[in-house]
Amino acid sequence: MRQPFNTFSKLRYLIAMIVGFVWVVQACTNHASNTADEESLPDVVSYNFDIRPILSDKCSACHGPDANKREAGLRLDVPESAFKALKEHPGAHALVAGKPELSQVFLRISSQDTSTLMPPVNSGLKLSTREIKLIEKWIKQGATYEKHWAFVAPKKPALPEISQKDWPKNEIDYFILQKQEQKGVAPNDEADKERLLKRLSLDLTGLPPSLAMMDQFLADKSANAYETAVDKLLKNPAYGEKMALHWLDLARYADSHGYQDDGYRTQWPWRDWVIHAFNKNMHYNDFVTWQLAGDFLSSPKGWGGPGTPDKEQLLATGFNRNHKITEEGGVIPEEYRTMYVTDRTDLFGKGLLGVTMECAHCHDHKYDPFSQKEYYKLFAFFNNVKEIGIESVIGGPDTYAKKPLMEICDEDVKDLLSFVNKLDTNKLIVSVMTDLDTARKTFILKRGVYDAPGDEVQPGTPNAILPFNESYPKNRLGLAKWMFDKQNPLTARVYVNQLWQEFFGKGIVKTPGDFGMQGELPSHPELLDWLAVDFMEHGWDIKRLVKQMVTSATYRQSAVISQEKLRTDPDNKYLARGPRYRIEAEFVRDLILSSSGLLNRTIGGPSVKPYQPPGLWEGATSGRGLLSMYVQDHGDKLYRRGMYTLIKRTVPPPSMAIFDASNRDLCEVRRLKTNTPLQALVMLNDPTVLEASRVLAANLLRENSGVTDKINKAFRLIVSRKPSEKETAVLTTYYENELKKLDKAHAEKALAVGEYPIPKEVDKVKLAAMMRIVSTIYNLEETITKT
Template sequence: MDATPSATPLARKSAAGACTPSKSASPAARASSAAPPPTSTAPATRRTGRPGDRSGPDTCAHADLENRANFRAVAKFTRLILMSHRIPTFPALPLLLALAVTARAELATTKLDFNRDIRPILSENCFTCHGPDTNKRKAELRLDVKDAAFGKGESGEVAVVPGSLEKSELIRRITTKDKDDVMPPPKDHKPLRPAQVELLKRWVKEGATWTGHWAFEPVKQPPVPAVAGATNPIDAFVHARLKLEGLTPAPEEEKARLIRRVSLDLTGLPPSIAEVDDFVKDSAPAAFEKVVDRLFKSPHFGERLAVPWLDLARYGDTSGYHNDSLRDMWLWREWVVNAFNTNMPFSQFTIEQIAGDLLPKATIQQQVASGFHRNVMTSDEGGIIESEYLNLYVVDRVATTGVTWLGMTVACAQCHDHKYDPITQRDFYQVYAFFNNVPETGKDGVRDRNPKPFLKVPLPEQEKELQRLDGEIAGAQKAAEEFNRTLPEKQLAWEKETAQAAEPKGPVVRFTLDENGNGTSDTRQAVAATAHGESAFVDGTFAKGYETKGQGWLEYGDKFGFEKDQPFSVAAWVRPEAAGGTAFAKRDAGDAAPGWEIEFKGQKPSFYLVQKWPGEIIHVEAEKAVAAKVLSHLAFTYDGSGKAAGVQLFVNGAPEKLIVRTDKLAGSIKSAAPFRIGRRNADASPFNGIVEDLRIYGRALAPEEAASLTASALAALPPEQRKPEHKDPLQKAFFQKLGTNPGVFAKRVDDLKKSKAGVEKAMPNTMVMAEMDKPRDTFMKVRGAYDQNGDKVTAAVPAFLPQIPARADSKPLNRLDFAQWLVSPQQPLTARVAVNRWWAMIFGTGLVKTANDFGSQGEWPSHPELLDWLAADFMRDWDTKRALRQIVLSATYRQSAKAAPALLARDSENRLLARGPRQRLDAEMIRDNALAIAGILNPALGGKSIKPAQPAGTWEINEMSGYNYQKSTGADLYRRGLYVYWRRSTVYPSFVTLDAPTREFCVAQRAKTSTPLQSLVLMNDPVFVEAARAFAQRILQQGGADDPSRLAFAWRTALSRPPSEKERAVLDRTLQRQLATYSQDKEAAKKLASVGDLPKAPGLDDTQLAAWTAVANVLLNLNETISN
């Protein structure tokens, strides 16, 4: 049943614009929000100690610290451990006591940092009532602004007096026992912890140093610490921190594990055994660097980086709302992959996606790039309120831009000023104005097609074809122009030549049609005629003529008769004044009368050869009529074959198509009847018109001869005597002589243009951004309500950030100005957010854990100086590959991921980076990894989305409009997960289970959960079972001649490293058990050996294949296999 007009937006609104504290806020703060944030931030991964997990057992109480522990103060970390209700077993107690002692010492000696130690306390506990939101502010006191915090409040008291605990109202209020005065108020259920109170007191006592929020300060590159042995700035910052923490870096990872890690991190695919062997054998210092550079050149690098970017862009193959109708945005996805592969500067990458359509002379690909913000969900439901949905689309664009480039929860300012950050509601709608000029409607008006604005984009092969056609069109047009330019001169020369040319030889007779009606025979003897009826001899255009006036005729006696095997031709200038009638005949009346005849059927000339009427004749008729009251030259020729095919008609020198009415001539056509001009006999239908220059030949004229009769006559006619009807036949005769004409050239151009139009029609299209000719007015929305306009605003960036200079042309700011501002040197957030995202991709967690929130509620960076160094370095050239290269080439990245229990207890999340990264692969990569290991991955890049096998009936669960999941076929089944069809209401089931987002909204970081259902998917999902079967085939075909060799091959293929003896033994026992099982159950073996669409390799035993499939399934399920 369709949703009501208000149901869908209300259901989505919490996600589009609700204000929710970040994951680092207190549980009480998080619980107070009734709606999820507009973006998704992943909770920390909780490992389950599955086989192959080399991080050690971390399912003790410390695992619970992953969402609560904050490493910005050792004291706070220790206190959380001691307060935990799940105390570890007694052997760990000395470690905890030691940490507590260390924490007290560091608490007393560590210099306070306002942003790290004080602002988070104020933000989490005070800003709701004493922060940026003017509507919620109490007592006119602000604790987010220095001047306000250090000035007098509404009561006249000063909240913070540097150096004086007694005079600081803040300290009095947080330490009082009076329930009416204590802050935060008990009703808020957010009491300060004793350690937080002590930090605030110490801060005030030490002078209350206040600094601006770290993320909003200009990016400045700090000096690299001088650390012995550090050859990479990253290592220098990390090792300096480790030294302060009393920790040492882990040793470098084993080479086989390291190449697997970096291959998965940079391409999403495992290395081949050959690639592993080459690296392991290469002892050169630059061996790893060579591997990294090879991976950056791989086309799969772009695919790897595209996945998290598609999460941010909320990419989907459907519209999302209501019917979740189909759309085509895969061309934009292809642009993203290509941009990463070509290492497009991130500044350009940003500008083209925000405003590629506004760039001067924007290319097709720059316009395609602007589709970033057309990925927004849309609705085609008939009953919606369009202005409501249009508002939703723009709100989503603002929220997505805020998270993607600013790392800010700007959506919290949709309804009111932000509660924690200096983003006002006016700021929100000023940014909204940048995106409020797209020529779209709330209801997109189409289903299963892209709504406007969209752009047709040629595929590579179509691009080549268009280039070829454009070249040929240009050539054909040039040839036509040159032909037409020289045509008059050529025709004049031809006319002179033709007028003087000799006429065709050998007429039996040429009728002068003088007043006596005489003709001249080939022997130059006169041929006398008898005139009948009212008629007249006239001065014709080309010669003397005879006008029948519809009554008269000329009769010549028994002349010009032919037999059926004798060729002959009849040619004359004829002007029909009325339809019908016989123009020439050598035939009498009566059905038995033989002979030949030229008659007009209406205005169409017909030719008859008659033995006996009507059955034994040849009758042909012109397909087209000749013009009435216009002098035309007709020439019928007959080749003496006795067949209709031997008859030809030339009109004005050009061959005319004939329709065969009868073709049954068998006997003689010899006739003793007189030859007549004007009718067949006295009783037959007369011809009404004029005849000039009648000639009869005793042979069939060749086409060029027939043409010359017209051409020579017309060419000899002085130009001043030529009538309009003469121009066309004269030109046609000229063109026939040339063998071409302007029409041929024009048709060539037209045909090429039609071919081009056909290619263009077949081109796919993709949605793009565009600007309206007349921009929409933008208003603040009262409490965020779409239909409640407040103040009118114009486009601008948030006031607390550096502003965009006024345009030189005084025009209003547009999206291009905004896009350029995002990557300007003065803008402090974009570079920090970007490098933090790359860091999170490689290490699992960013230097700032809250990837979507760099504001007051976000987490303090684990290594703030390193973050700023990376951001400043990145801004030099916005080179993504260079930024990632220095990360993965660092010793920090190359560390072993193994961790001792003490280190896990101290730093379970590896925020201090004392060991190498280890994280579970994303959903798409888990599938890709399985297919690659199995040897069936289709590495083709780009193209439309594909539909691999999924449980039957999945789409039908949310079905509203009759869509059926049509599984792909052939090699498409095994393409990378990036290309899997993304239906937002019903995302590919295994991906959802493995924590892929729906992409209904922008997602900054995926969750990494560990559930039993995930294991079931990896064991039983059709794709993974088929991958296991394909892997088994590969093992049996490539792994060697015996089981030990095959086991080693299988292990190395899946994990890149050789198995230990213990691992080999376990795997061998598994194989033997499976062989025994399937030896007893041949039917089950046969079924498993043929599962999936991949053809079974010939010659493989079902029992062997089934057993090895089970072993392969185990290998694909190892925690180590699905981790990097």
């Protein structure tokens, strides 16, 4: 008998219908998702670019190079281990080429049983559906392993085929455009001439273009106008200063020894040499070899006679004496000496090879194929320096440099070291590198502890990168030869990537200090290899490489971003627009001083102490030595470029620290880029910014021109373009309003900043009003942004 269709039955029926509908929708969604995943898989799965990143992120902690952390005796990063029978289940294999159904790796990562699922549930790691399907497809295709891409010597690929053949300016653009066409994006038009010149001038000199340069470039209608501007800027002495800044970060240059006493050091002649080397276009192989091993070179003008290094070659080795050095009593000398050697080794790995060798200091590297033994073989190259852990306590001029050292006399500056800006006849000493006559023994340090020596090791290099050629001397000169061996896979790639980062905001490899398994994959691997090989083929010529980058169509694009590009490529990975980011801290200062007319353009010399809030040093010091109290400089020293500001490691310059400058404790190959309210407060209140506003305002008021012309000129000097009519109108109105409300008392208060004298004949009310206009322009976001 049919039951009545009551309310309860209706409800149950409705629930069943809903559940069924949801099941169908989920099934369809899963099918669509799986289909989309299948479609997004590459035709040929690459171990390097598809599989290794998954293993590094999700598996290597337990199944990677670190034997101490390895589970079940299984190592997945090398085929010898991955294909052999499992230790705990001899009848099973982690991988069976062509057969995912027999491969325990695939069975475990795709298991629905949480007791066998890998990675374990409690690890917090989980593979996505796409990652599982990638591994499955890779196994089906034979599970072919490849050596890590960064440890294979680069080969120069052919230029790729592109559709838009009229866009490229040079070879770089073919690689960039090919990727854009693959991803369905199109490059921006070239930036307008004003913005393009500002970008170029900031990138090549760290300074804004002058009015004369702007007018000349705008007036030049020739086809090679841009290249002419590039060549002119490359010859500007400020180019060496701009290029040196990144190297100072990498080399951890500072003006103090560090640690608690943090005494003064005179390492600035090495900085002068770096600027000089970039300006004379010293090629990268010589530039680095001199810094690593200048004390092993020979010269007719040798310091100790012909066949020994000259003083310039020796000065270059100050590169590896920039590390922190203690002057505190009570320390254990051998502990600190070991720390110095460790610092040099870690700098070599991160700064010059782009790998995290420091991770192997205490144990085998957990992700990269570097053993602890190999770390200490590299350590051995830097372990023979004639130094001790603590040489002397903080004091007078004799402690400004630590042995081994070199004295620079007035005769040196007249002759070989003419680039050193020695301002007086006082004794000038610099820490350099020289080795012991008999090699110091090097041991593996158990857990990295200085007093726990293990097995003795000889100088050597990581085999995974390039075995050390036994024909090379087993000293730092041999290490430099190994670095510039054409088969070394890292040296050229790493520096090319660092330079790319300087001009485009981030490297082709986004992690410039980590080309290893945990680093980012290159966004354009073929371009990176092409540039690296081309760099080597042309003698490691830095200026040529710089010109290649800045003359490319890729570099010249407008930075304007559409909503579509913001949605499809928010990080500008495919470089379909020009770079846009805040300039470095030192260049913020340089732009302000240069545009105001205050900049002291002297190159080199001792570091200076500009305006700084009182009490900072005094509140963070042991109370001993030359740097126990901040004694501000005066006169022209107040207006030196930002790179010459004295860096005391324990209390770095505050305004520059707020703009993300390095405190130079350790090697730094990439600065953070932040945007904080403190940065806006610096631009509004820093004495240098306010003084520059006042000085530029006074210069404008003394000119025989109208208010509008004065405002337009200020805008061009600071922003490097002509203002729009609306911008001029807003600023003019602001000036007129300030004139009305300011009285003499308020004007004098506003003008009472900085030491540069106020012209006696100027109207102080007008000066204060114009000063506020200039300050407003300095505080525009566009002013300190590279666009």
